[in-house]
Amino acid sequence: MTEEKWQAIILNDATYNDQFIYAVKTTGIFCKPSCKSRVPNKMNVRVFHNAKQALSANFRPCKRCKPTGERLPDHDWVDQITQYMDNNFSETLTLANLADICHGSPYHLHRTFKRIKGITPVEYVQQMRINKAIEYLIHTDKSIADIAFSVGISNTPYFITLFKKKTGHTPTDYRLSINK
Secondary structure (H helix, E strand, C coil): CCHHHHHHHHCCCHHHCCCCEEEECCCCEEECCCCCCCCCCHHHEEEECCHHHHHHCCCEECCCCCCCCCCCCHHHHHHHHHHHHHHHCCCCCCHHHHHHHCCCCHHHHHHHHHHHHCCCHHHHHHHHHHHHHHHHHHHCCCCHHHHHHHCCCCCHHHHHHHHHHHHCCCHHHHHHHHCC
């Protein structure tokens, strides 16, 4: 990628929209240079001549800038968001940063995700974290605080409360019950 193209991406320069498309490896999304989404890490960017090339490389069009001129179906968008959460559940995932990463508005993301999945993105991430915590409780000797941190919850008392709310047991009680 040339420095000129990188500057076009950083500056959201619409004059480059017909010259190239860029894709972000970590999100699997491709955009026009003018897209107002968060500036990606330069190392994760691939440049294509057109949307067709990006599609054939298995990237999906951005819902914000619509580089193919078409709207991404909601189910595909939610699948994309779900895959991102599955792969990054231990990071800080707020509705705002998920919407930014997946190129949509927080309100639309929340509403669309809930309509398709039956739960909110926050509930989904919480369940992912609890499921991973259960794996750690079963298969490791990690402390409860280490498990909480490993699944993306830095506040151990909050983790214990959330775990009990979701499973009916504290993490310690859960570990004891499986080791009997």
